[in-house]
Amino acid sequence: MNNIRVRFAPSPTGPLHIGGVRTALYNYLFAKKQGGSFILRIEDTDSNRFVPGAEEYIIEAFKWLGLEFDEGVHKGGPYGPYKQSERKEIYKRYVDELLSKDLAYIAFDTPEELEKMRTEHPNAQYDASMRMQMCNSLTISKDEVEMRLQTGEPFVVRIKIEPEQEIHVKDLIRGDIKVNSSLLDDKVLYKSADQLPTYHLANIVDDHLMKISHVIRGEEWLPSAPLHVLLYRALGWEETMPQFAHLPLLLRPDGNGKLSKRDGDRLGFPVFPLEWTDPKSGEKSTGYREMGYFPDAVVNLLAFLGWNPGTEQELFSLEELVQTFSIERVSKSGAKFDLEKAKWYNHQYMLKKSPSEVAELLMPILKEKHISIDSTKLSQICDLVKDRVNFPSELWDQTFFFFQAPTSYDEKVVKKRWSAEMPNVLKTVASRIQNVQPFDAEKLEVEIKNYIETEQLNMGQVMNCLRLAMVGTAMGPHLHDIIELVGKEESVRRILKAAEEIK
RNA sequence: GGUCCGUUCGUCUAGCCGGCCUAGGACAUCAGGUUUUCAUCCUGAAGAUCAGGGGUUCGAAUCCCCUACGGACUACCA
Numbered sequence: 001m002n003n004i005r006v007r008f009a010p011s012p013t014g015p016l017h018i019g020g021v022r023t024a025l026y027n028y029l030f031a032k033k034q035g036g037s038f039i040l041r042i043e044d045t046d047s048n049r050f051v052p053g054a055e056e057y058i059i060e061a062f063k064w065l066g067l068e069f070d071e072g073v074h075k076g077g078p079y080g081p082y083k084q085s086e087r088k089e090i091y092k093r094y095v096d097e098l099l100s101k102d103l104a105y106i107a108f109d110t111p112e113e114l115e116k117m118r119t120e121h122p123n124a125q126y127d128a129s130m131r132m133q134m135c136n137s138l139t140i141s142k143d144e145v146e147m148r149l150q151t152g153e154p155f156v157v158r159i160k161i162e163p164e165q166e167i168h169v170k171d172l173i174r175g176d177i178k179v180n181s182s183l184l185d186d187k188v189l190y191k192s193a194d195q196l197p198t199y200h201l202a203n204i205v206d207d208h209l210m211k212i213s214h215v216i217r218g219e220e221w222l223p224s225a226p227l228h229v230l231l232y233r234a235l236g237w238e239e240t241m242p243q244f245a246h247l248p249l250l251l252r253p254d255g256n257g258k259l260s261k262r263d264g265d266r267l268g269f270p271v272f273p274l275e276w277t278d279p280k281s282g283e284k285s286t287g288y289r290e291m292g293y294f295p296d297a298v299v300n301l302l303a304f305l306g307w308n309p310g311t312e313q314e315l316f317s318l319e320e321l322v323q324t325f326s327i328e329r330v331s332k333s334g335a336k337f338d339l340e341k342a343k344w345y346n347h348q349y350m351l352k353k354s355p356s357e358v359a360e361l362l363m364p365i366l367k368e369k370h371i372s373i374d375s376t377k378l379s380q381i382c383d384l385v386k387d388r389v390n391f392p393s394e395l396w397d398q399t400f401f402f403f404q405a406p407t408s409y410d411e412k413v414v415k416k417r418w419s420a421e422m423p424n425v426l427k428t429v430a431s432r433i434q435n436v437q438p439f440d441a442e443k444l445e446v447e448i449k450n451y452i453e454t455e456q457l458n459m460g461q462v463m464n465c466l467r468l469a470m471v472g473t474a475m476g477p478h479l480h481d482i483i484e485l486v487g488k489e490e491s492v493r494r495i496l497k498a499a500e501e502i503k
Numbered sequence: 504g505g506u507c508c509g510u511u512c513g514u515c516u517a518g519c520c521g522g523c524c525u526a527g528g529a530c531a532u533c534a535g536g537u538u539u540u541c542a543u544c545c546u547g548a549a550g551a552u553c554a555g556g557g558g559u560u561c562g563a564a565u566c567c568c569c570u571a572c573g574g575a576c577u578a579c580c581a
Contacts, residue, residue, distance in 0.1 A: 011581050046580055111579075123504065125577075156579050174508070183506055183577095191579045199581050223507055223576040248509080249574070257574075301515095304529095308516060312528055331516075334574065338514050341530045351543090387543045398542085413540085452539095463539030475541040 004036025012054035015276035029325035040072030292391035358382035406472025469498030
């Protein structure tokens with residue numbers, strides 16, 4: 001382990017959004033490429049928004065994706081605790097330090113007073129130009145501050161931003177960003193109500209204490225990055241400040257805007273890695289896992305939403321991504337999620353699976369239908385159809401005829417291919433295949449083709465009618481393979497039945 | 504409104520330290536081919552005047568400026 005340390009720091013306010021998963025993935029790839037550490041920290045400084053189950057969900061999601069943390073809430077580590085609500089005392093120390101250094105101040109303004117200030121001065125913010133008109137330790141006497149504190153009056157601590165300073169944020173993806181400090185407001189760092197810091201302070205303190213070397217996070221944090229730089233400076237940590245990289249956002253597939261849960265529901269793709277049931281409303285949202293996406297496919301497709309290797313290779317395992325990833329190749333503009341490409345990725349990973357792995361995917365569906373089958377045979381079946389499906393759920397539609405006889409015959413195909421002599425042709429085929437030894441695709445093909453050719457029948461017509469008998473419609477893998485796997489007895493039965501029933 | 508970030512085929516993007524770009528690849532689309540069928544697969548086509556306008560230069564998608572558009576942020580949320 002070297003000194004590269006990155007963290008993924010979600011707040012447990014609900015299920016993990018797929019954009020968050022991508023942020024975590026980029027953090028992971030960045031760290032692992034350099035042999036660094038990947039840390040999970042839970043940012044639960046907003047007690048009002050806590051959602052039960054969210055933390056467990058996050059951990060399970062990464063387990064499914066195969067992204068393993070080196071340190072974190074669920075496995076500890078040398079820089080714990082990794083949950084901000086358990087670090088109250090730590091933050092308090094630094095709040096006091098900022099206060100004593102006069103780099104922050106105590107404010108007593110009520111929500112109503114703040115509201116009033118904002119309506120009276122529409123373009124104003126709580127900053128150097130405004131703070132002397134507000135109720136805080138800068139405007140009231142020391143004694144009064146003391147008295148208010150004694151009586152337990154709620155307060156917040158705000159950072160005291162020095163105006164007219166030029167702040168530089170160095171971003172690994174976007175380069176140097178300059179902002180004048182006058183544009184920043186005196187952000188709340190700490191609230192007495194729950195004795196917790198806000199994101200900004202907790203974030204800086206934790207990243208410093210946990211020796212985070214690189215902060216890789218979503219673009220929505222870019223506007224507050226200058227504030228963070230100022231906080232590092234105020235705490236005397238600017239020398240060891242982590243490097244920043246702000247990732248482009250994941251956008252909705254149609255129109256513009258940030259990807260949201262609603263888009264997923266409307267357009268039919270998941271925005272969450274795993275299924276999530278809202279504990280309050282009971283509303284259920286599907287996940288990639290439940291839709292039949294493979295974790296390595298999700299990792300692969302997410303990696304390519306905003307990054308590419310610069311070569312023409314598009315299929316990467318997690319290990320290959322680790323080797324190839326570089327933060328410099330992350331693009332600057334937002335990426336729209338493309339459902340079709342997502343399906344294609346899943347298909348590619350379906351193709352990579354062995355017949356027995358695909359059989360494992362089909363097994364639960366068969367079990368549900370009370371169908372039992374020899375596992376070697378099932379593997380053979382799956383080998384025949386795996387290149388025809390994107391998701392495990394499509395497997396049944398491609399294989400049902402191996403397990404049960406068709407219950408109806410596709411009228412279109414009947415109309416196109418059937419003729420008066422077909423019943424007799426089928427009967428002859430049925431009797432001919434009785435004697436095929438061994439009963440395999442190769443021998444069956446010879447026998448059937450031989451018959452069609454010597455009798456000078458129409459190959460397309462006979463084969464399609466035979467398929468109609470075996471499958472019920474014009475689809476599926478090579479017919480001889482189907483007949484072999486369905487078996488002699490059942491195949492003959494189906495062919496004779498079709499000869500009787502199709503008119 | 505203000506601040507910051509962004510803008511190459513429908514989508515993800517390559518290219519961006521200027522000439523090899525008549526802008527490359529992938530997904531999707533369409534057309535052929537393979538196949539007894541459907542799917543896969545193979546081949547090909549169509550698809551971007553590089554957001555628009557000005558510069559700089561012998562030469563710009565690539566550098567600079569302006570405009571437009573999009574997004575994020577603008578909470579005692581993260």
